[in-house]
Amino acid sequence: MIRFFALLVIFAIPLWASKPLQVVTTLPILQSIAKAIGGADVEVKSLGRPGQDPHFIQPGPDLWKKTRKADVLIEIGLNLELWAQKVVDESGNLKVRNGQPGRIVASAGIAVVDVPKVLSREFGDVHPDGNPHIWLDPIRVKKIAANIARGFSLVDPTHRDTYNLNLQSFQKRIDEALFGEQLVREVGGEKLTRECEAGNLFRYLKDKKLESKLGGWFKKAAPLRGQKIVTYHKSWSYFADRFGFTVPTEIEEKPGISPSLKYRDEVIALVKQDNVKTLVVDSYYDRSAADYIAGKTGARVIQVPIDVGYVKVAGDYFSLIDYLLDQLNGTK
Amino acid sequence: MKLFPPLLIIISISLHADQIDSLQAQIDQLKEQVNTRQERASTFNPGITVFGNLFGCLGGADDEVEHDHGAEGHEGHHHGAACPNSLWLREVELDFRASVDPWADAVLILSLEQEQPGIFSAEVEEGYVTLRQLPVINAAPLGLKLKAGRFLTSFGRFNKIHLHDLPQPTLPFIMTAFFGDHGLARNGVSAQFLIPTPGDDNALTATIEVVGGGGIALSPIEDHTWPGFLGHLGWFFNLSDGHDLELGASAYVEPQNNKPVKPVQVYGGDFNYKWKPFDRGEWRSFLFGGEAFLANVPDQISGNLPFGFFAWSQYQFNQNAYLGLRYTYGQNLIDRTHYKHGVGMFFTYYTTEFLRFRFGYERLVDRVVASAGENQVMFELNFVFGSHPVEPYWVNR
Numbered sequence: 001m002i003r004f005f006a007l008l009v010i011f012a013i014p015l016w017a018s019k020p021l022q023v024v025t026t027l028p029i030l031q032s033i034a035k036a037i038g039g040a041d042v043e044v045k046s047l048g049r050p051g052q053d054p055h056f057i058q059p060g061p062d063l064w065k066k067t068r069k070a071d072v073l074i075e076i077g078l079n080l081e082l083w084a085q086k087v088v089d090e091s092g093n094l095k096v097r098n099g100q101p102g103r104i105v106a107s108a109g110i111a112v113v114d115v116p117k118v119l120s121r122e123f124g125d126v127h128p129d130g131n132p133h134i135w136l137d138p139i140r141v142k143k144i145a146a147n148i149a150r151g152f153s154l155v156d157p158t159h160r161d162t163y164n165l166n167l168q169s170f171q172k173r174i175d176e177a178l179f180g181e182q183l184v185r186e187v188g189g190e191k192l193t194r195e196c197e198a199g200n201l202f203r204y205l206k207d208k209k210l211e212s213k214l215g216g217w218f219k220k221a222a223p224l225r226g227q228k229i230v231t232y233h234k235s236w237s238y239f240a241d242r243f244g245f246t247v248p249t250e251i252e253e254k255p256g257i258s259p260s261l262k263y264r265d266e267v268i269a270l271v272k273q274d275n276v277k278t279l280v281v282d283s284y285y286d287r288s289a290a291d292y293i294a295g296k297t298g299a300r301v302i303q304v305p306i307d308v309g310y311v312k313v314a315g316d317y318f319s320l321i322d323y324l325l326d327q328l329n330g331t332k
Numbered sequence: 333m334k335l336f337p338p339l340l341i342i343i344s345i346s347l348h349a350d351q352i353d354s355l356q357a358q359i360d361q362l363k364e365q366v367n368t369r370q371e372r373a374s375t376f377n378p379g380i381t382v383f384g385n386l387f388g389c390l391g392g393a394d395d396e397v398e399h400d401h402g403a404e405g406h407e408g409h410h411h412g413a414a415c416p417n418s419l420w421l422r423e424v425e426l427d428f429r430a431s432v433d434p435w436a437d438a439v440l441i442l443s444l445e446q447e448q449p450g451i452f453s454a455e456v457e458e459g460y461v462t463l464r465q466l467p468v469i470n471a472a473p474l475g476l477k478l479k480a481g482r483f484l485t486s487f488g489r490f491n492k493i494h495l496h497d498l499p500q501p502t503l504p505f506i507m508t509a510f511f512g513d514h515g516l517a518r519n520g521v522s523a524q525f526l527i528p529t530p531g532d533d534n535a536l537t538a539t540i541e542v543v544g545g546g547g548i549a550l551s552p553i554e555d556h557t558w559p560g561f562l563g564h565l566g567w568f569f570n571l572s573d574g575h576d577l578e579l580g581a582s583a584y585v586e587p588q589n590n591k592p593v594k595p596v597q598v599y600g601g602d603f604n605y606k607w608k609p610f611d612r613g614e615w616r617s618f619l620f621g622g623e624a625f626l627a628n629v630p631d632q633i634s635g636n637l638p639f640g641f642f643a644w645s646q647y648q649f650n651q652n653a654y655l656g657l658r659y660t661y662g663q664n665l666i667d668r669t670h671y672k673h674g675v676g677m678f679f680t681y682y683t684t685e686f687l688r689f690r691f692g693y694e695r696l697v698d699r700v701v702a703s704a705g706e707n708q709v710m711f712e713l714n715f716v717f718g719s720h721p722v723e724p725y726w727v728n729r
Contacts, residue, residue: 045532049610051573052610052613056613056614060568061526061537061568062532062534062570064475064526065529065532068475089477090475090477091526092477092526094465124684257684258651283610284612284613284614285612
């Protein structure tokens with residue numbers, strides 16, 4: 001009998017010890033990054049489903065239940081997922097409340113754009129802390145991944161080394177995907193990232209005569225550089241900044257407010273004046289206004305997801321950025 | 333001496349590099365400070381939201397037939413009977429909420445009402461603390477949420493919804509007939525649990541409440557000594573992407589002071605189906621729901637148990653416009669052979685989630701007085717400003 005219990009304990013210990021960290025994320029994109037950082041040591045579920053509007057996910061009882069036993073909840077923050085607090089409150093899970101180690105704010109410490117100068121509902125559904133769509137910038141995604149790795153290490157210090165190794169590997173993959181393997185090998189991802197952040201990448205490459213070695217997403221985005229593209233919502237600010245195109249205006253009149261007829265005519269005039277060739281609508285928005293503008297101007301409309309999993313070819317972060325660039329270039 | 337100029341250049345470059353590094357570090361620090369506002373910004377003041385609800389109605393009874401609804405349990409303008417043919421600020425609600433300490437959150441909702449033009453009242457609609465962990469064990473078993481104070485009880489679904497969040501301009505008359513003008517709002521204690529069930533796409537919640545008795549249409553005695561006991565089970569199913577169904581059952585039991593008198597018992601069932609696709613999710617949705625009520629209070633005429641229900645539906649046409657329908661049926665508490673039913677249609681236009689216009693028409697027919705019908709045209713303007721807590725997950729946007 002004693003032998004039986006001893007065996008039971010011996011077999012039970014590894015089972016208990018190997019229980020992965022239970023993680024929920026607000027969005028599938030964070031689930032994808034968290035899986036890359038956590039590897040086999042975490043089990044990640046996303047509260048939001050592919051294709052859902054991240055601003056308006058219903059904080060229903062199914063989400064309370066998913067959050068109930070989570071060790072970690074990861075959110076973008078910046079007032080994007082206002083619904084997440086309701087989920088946490090209703091779940092009764094104390095580990096993932098605001099300020100707890102189990103609540104990872106992926107945007108913490110990351111520079112943001114579009115911070116409103118005046119806070120008023122007069123300007124629509126504004127995000128008071130700045131534009132939250134930061135994941136569309138691969139450089140910022142490296143910091144999101146670092147925030148996640150730091151958060152995982154705090155909650156689960158026994159696997160700190162694994163998380164850090166996975167982080168390095170993820171960041172290296174981003175560097176190679178962004179700049180091309182050869183350039184990363186010759187210059188180093190860190191140096192290229194610094195130049196990129198300072199807005200000096202192309203001058204630096206020119207000075208060092210390395211322009212021809214630039215590969216990856218930057219090479220793929222070359223046709224977009226200098227272009228003007230009109231988007232439905234301000235979701236594309238970071239992507240545009242990184243890949244060198246500008247967004248002269250949005251189709252929605254103000255954040256969350258669909259365009260009036262008068263405003264739509266103003267957009268048409270601007271599209272013609274700036275010779276805009278592409279109008280981009282996120283998959284969860286209505287495209288009828290964009291179609292109307294396209295009909296009057298000859299621009300083309302592309303409707304794409306900005307999160308992973310909604311289209312099969314964009315199953316993780318890397319394939320998502322590939323897919324978006326292909327769509328914008330009109331190559332696929 | 334010849335070495336001096338190159339040395340100077342090297343020192344100068346290294347100084348510059350140091351300065352650049354230092355400046356870079358400062359920039360990084362400033363960036364971090366800018367984007368940690370969300371973690372530092374929680375002031376100790378509560379989040380405050382103000383809701384204003386302007387309401388107007390125009391209508392009257394067929395052939396000017398007068399009914400004494402108040403005495404029969406079909407009272408109050410909320411269900412469309414007593415329309416004053418006027419426009420007035422029906423309600424201003426002040427909503428305060430904040431964390432109290434590491435264990436509790438508090439909510440206080442004050443309502444300034446004008447139930448009829450010129451008749452004002454002020455009341456605490458809700459005021460409670462929610463314990464998110466038990467002080468002694470510092471945990472919340474089964475996701476326990478313990479609430480104490482005055483609150484809208486968990487009988488069905490509409491009862492938990494404030495006037496400004498309702499998908500219709502008024503409460504269905506059966507609810508005011510059974511519970512009173514504001515539904516079943518009580519002082520007491522509430523415990524909500526998440527019951528474990530297999531699978532990720534469903535969730536079972538159980539709520540048990542012990543509240544003060546009396547003071548409602550079914551149990552009008554004000555100085556009631558017995559508490560009321562309420563239970564609600566809700567089972568939520570995510571059927572597939574964009575399709576949700578929730579089924580619920582409620583029971584409310586209130587022993588009476590006078591022992592031989594049977595306790596007041598009300599049983600209810602509720603369901604709600606929601607379609608909200610992911611593509612253009614803020615542009616399209618469809619809701620279909622309903623609630624049924626059975627009171628175990630034998631009426632004084634036939635000795636039977638009064639029953640009532642309402643069913644409703646709402647379709648969203650675009651980002652701003654919704655069309656809703658409601659059918660309500662309710663038997664009188666004193667004589668169940670006397671029943672009333674009616675159908676209403678409501679058009680809602682949101683400019684944003686903070687401003688809403690609603691137009692409605694409802695026809696109610698009373699089945700005691702032959703051909704006694706009432707028609708009511710309604711207008712509602714709802715505005716919200718302040719920190720605006722998330723709306724109930726299944727309502728509207």
